[in-house]
Amino acid sequence: MxxxxxxxxxxxxxxxxxxxxxxxxxxxxxxxxxxxxxxxxxxxxxxxxxxxQRPNIVFIITDDQDLHLGSLDYQPVVKKELAEKGTTFSQHYVTVAKCCPSRASLLRGQAGHNTNITEVGPPGGNYDKWLISGENEDYLPHWLTAAGYNTGYIGKIMNGYNTANYNKGPGGWTHIQTAVDGYTYEYNNVVMSLNGQTPISYPGYHQSDVIRAMAVDRIENLAGQANPFFLGIAPTTPHVELGPGKWPVPPVRYQNEFPNLKAPRSVNWNPSDTYQKQKVSWIKNQALLNDSTIAKLDGLYRARAQSLLGVDDIVEDVIAKLQEKGILNNTYVIYTSDNGWHIGNHRVSAGKSLHYLEDSNVPFIVRGPGVPVNKTSNLPGAHLDLAPTFLDIAGLTSDNAAYPPFLDGRSLLDNWQNPEVEPTQCPVNGGGHEVINVEYWGKGEEETPWGVIAHPNNSYKTLRIVRPDGGTYLYSKWCTGEAELYDTASDPGELTNLAINPNATTSRLISRLNGLLLAAKSCAVDTCRNPWQLLQPEPDRRAVDAQTNLTITCLEQALEPKFDDFFASIPQVAFHQCMPYQYRPNEMPYWPENVGLGEAFRNPTDNYQSSSPSGAKVVSNGTFGTAAQRNVTLSEILKTAKKLTPAQLG
Structure with missing residues (x-):
């Protein structure tokens, strides 16, 4: 031929x-x-x-960017260069709706209950726990480097990487410039560490401009090398600055954009008592937002949109540099966020950490080889699927001895290249892909205009049934013993809780979803990719292998009346008490009882100690990111760069 x-x-x-x-x-x-x-x-x-020549991968991940508040509408470059020249996936989810555990899940290709990184600080987890667990020595960059890729990363990688532990740098990368806590969330006070070396201050520049210049410079370097590359680009935008009432700070050149912009008044914005009383735990007690709070939240929304224009600049220059080097069409460019964000939804002023659509369903756009242009797909995916996808692109498949044995996710590459393929009725995409598991441990964070409120009793187990052809649900079980069930096809705002006084039909549905949630919260490897494997009426057919001819492969089959007794025999998902971290006895029962929870692939971390920076802060005066700095180069930025002193390191 x-x-x-x-x-x-x-x-x-x-x-x-x-x-x-x-x-x-x-x-x-x-x-x-x-x-x-x-x-x-x-x-x-x-x-x-x-x-x-294997494709390059550029992975752009923002921090706390929403999908359902419409933030992408205010990013013309992302729309032009990614959405219109690639495919948008509307049903992509995080496994934990919070920064550090979401990033750990992404980098390890595992569910949160298997990484055991469940919070942004102790005792649930942060970068120190990541180190102690040994997961830093066995995750995505190690695998890609072994597969022959140059691996780079620029920006925020994980909460807790700071001036006290910087020399224990993220492992596996051939080049990494990492944002350092407590400067990560200071947009005009940029401090980063190169390859675990003494952190460097970059005074006089906005963080998005520093990251943009570093990313462009790195692509220039990588394009001249023989090996393909993976480059992660991770601005903090649009995360709020830390402190009472602080917002994200846009580059100066964008601080007057969108002057009349307001947060969208969606169907679940500041809902009435009729709906709010159907919520659970602390959420059901939220008071109506008053006019003063709403005005502040509109200001926060504008600041988020303005700050994302700095990310647009990053995308524009990255695409231009890939084009200039002649490698754009052999490069996958992926755009997403570590979790979503809500403003005013369900009366919660602002924040993340909830299982609702606003927090768990994130922007996800792919441009690259074989990806159709200007398409939107409802094929489901999750962040734990990204590591297997990147390995697939790199040519490292599950039949290779070097393939990690503990990956819970699946490759999405076929979805990316065939996004309009409709799943069959049953099973969906070969079984189990209708199931999205979202879980959480610890306190719920409400980032009000006057400071952060940490709400207790926010631990939950959740699953979504995601179907392009209807029959979609959100089911959750909370540490308080309360449950939620929403028919998300007819109730997209997730307002009417069907778990309250269920009728016979709803009770049958809940029995199936309880069994599926029990399997999903216990899953590992193949059973995470298809938890229905664990829910077979014949015990000897449970989780034999992924290709077993199963009796039940989707919810429609499970709902048949002949399975009533079987699902009634499955224990209820439960917490014994509300705890701020994962503790096996507290979350029993499991299905099966002898689940591993990823322990065979990480070190014990009981009572781990977290580092505490004590140095004198670098002081930054002024706001930056002027129009004159729009195209500033890394060489120019380096002219004023300074290493932190011993006193500043502490």
């Missing part, structure tokens, strides 16, 4: 095929069976099974 000996270019040999393909990528050098060089468009090479 392709004349390898003559090295004929495929875009001349197969014009009809190329004309029908959604991406006309740059030519890249490939090797055919006869080991003679030829040329090929990247997606077509993949389709013909020819070996190509």
């Amino acid at each position: 392709v004349n390898q000996e003559l090295g004929i270019r495929m875009n001349y040999v197969l014009p009809a095929l190329l004309a029908s393909y959604p991406l006309h990528g740059d030519d890249v050098t490939v090797k055919g069976p006869a080991s003679h060089l030829t040329k090929c468009v990247v997606p077509i090479c993949f389709g013909l099974g020819l070996q190509t």
Whole structure:
């Protein structure tokens, strides 16, 4: 089909095929069976099974960016360069709706109950717990580096990486410039550590401009190397600055944008008592937001939109540099956030840490080889699926001895390249992919305009049934013993709690969802990818292997009346008390009882100690990110950069 000996270019040999393909990528050098060089468009090479230069991966992850408040509407570059030239996935979820545990889950490809990194500080977890657990020595960059990739990262990686533990840098990266606590959330006081070395202050510049300049400089360096690369870019935007009533701070050039912008008054914005009393735990006691609070929340919304324009600048320059180096069309560019965000939804003034759609369903856009352009897909995915996806892109598959044995996620690469494929009725995408598990341990954070309120009793186990063809639900069980059930197809605002006084039909549904939630909170590896494996009426067929011919493969089958007795026999999901961290005896029962919770793949961390920075703070005066600094280069920024002194390190 392709004349390898003559090295004929495929875009001349197969014009009809190329004309029908959604991406006309740059030519890249490939090797055919006869080991003679030829040329090929990247997606077509993949389709013909020819070996190509493996794609690069640029992974852009913001901090606390919403999907359902419409933040993407105020990012014209993300819309133009990513959404219109790639595919938006509307049903992508985090596994824990909070920064550090979400990032740990993403980097390890595991559910939160298997990483045991469950908070942003002790005792649940942070960077120190990540180190002590040994997970720092066995996660995504190690695997990609072993697969032949250059691995880089710029920005925030995990809460708790600070001036006291900076020299114990994140492992596995060939190049990493990491934001350092307590400067991570100070937009005009940038301090970062290069490869675990003494942190450096970059005075006079806004964080988004520093990260943009570093990212562009790094791509310039990586593009000249033989190996493909992975580059993570992680601005803090639009996270609030720390302190009572503080907001995200945009670059000066954007501080007057969107002057009349207000937070969207969606269906669950500041709801009436009729709906609020159906909530659980501390949420049901939230008072109506008053006019003063609402005015402040509108200001917060504007500040978030303004600050995200700095991220737009990062995206614009990264895309331009990839294009300049001739590698854009052989690079996957992924855009997402570590968790979502709410403002005024369910009467909670602002924040994250809840299981509702605003906090758990995040922006997710992919542009790259074989990804159709200007499409929106409702195929489901989660952050724990990203590590397997990146390994798939790198050519490291589960049948390789070097493949990590503990990954709970699945590769989404086929979804990215075939986003309009509708799942079959039952099973969905081969079984189990309808199930999204979101869990949480600790306190709920409400970031009011006057300071953070930490609400107790916020531990919960949740699952979503995500179906493009309807039949979608949110079911949760809280440490207080309360339950929630929402029919999210007919009730997208998640307002009417069907778990209160359920009728016979709803009770049958709850019995199935309880069993599925019990399996999901106990899962590992294959059973996380398809928890239905654990819910077979015949005990000898449970979790035999992923390909077993199962009796039950989706919710429709499970709801058949003949399975009533089986699901009635399954124990109820429960907490013995509300605790701020994961403790196995507190969360019994499990299904099966002898679950591993990832312990075979990490070190014990009982009573771990967290580092506490004590140095004198670097003082920053002024606000930066002027129009004149829009295109500032790293070489210019480095002219005034200064290492922290011993007194500043503490």
